[in-house]
Ligand code: FES
């Protein structure tokens with residue numbers, strides 16, 4: 001099948017990928033070497049492929065790569081600082097033991113990233129609802145909810161969320 005170029009911003013840098021029209025964003029990103037984006041169900045059910053597109057959490061298996069034209073795409077790789085510093089969400093997941101096999105983790109983190117920018121001080125119930133589309137077979141979820149609350153607190157204190165330090 002004929003390939004076409006798609007141009008978008010990937011983790012803050014311009015990217016041009018050559019893709020078939022049927023290629024999903026998930027497959028295009030993985031072919032490009034962005035391996036934090038996990039290929040799970042490819043049916044929109046598990047959330048392991050979640051990335052942030054123009055500030056919204058998006059299951060990349062449910063989006064064609066060509067639909068990313070002109071947009072900004074953020075993955076877990078893009079959260080890491082220039083000297084390899086982990087993002088507060090990544091750090092909180094480690095500190096709270098919210099990672100076991102790790103397969104769900106990048107998707108959880110990207111959903112959390114988009115969610116906290118809209119709700120910087122969420123209740124546990126709100127976190128549960130926000131992460132309802134991300135499945136984890138290992139942790140039992142409780143450490144993940146704790147990690148999201150810890151990350152929110154850290155990000156508020158660092159002024160990284162709307163509402164600033166609290
Ligand atoms: S791989 Fe996209 S939701 Fe499961």
Ligand code: FES
Nearest residue numbers: 100101136137138
């Ligand atoms: S840590 Fe294994 S699926 Fe979540």
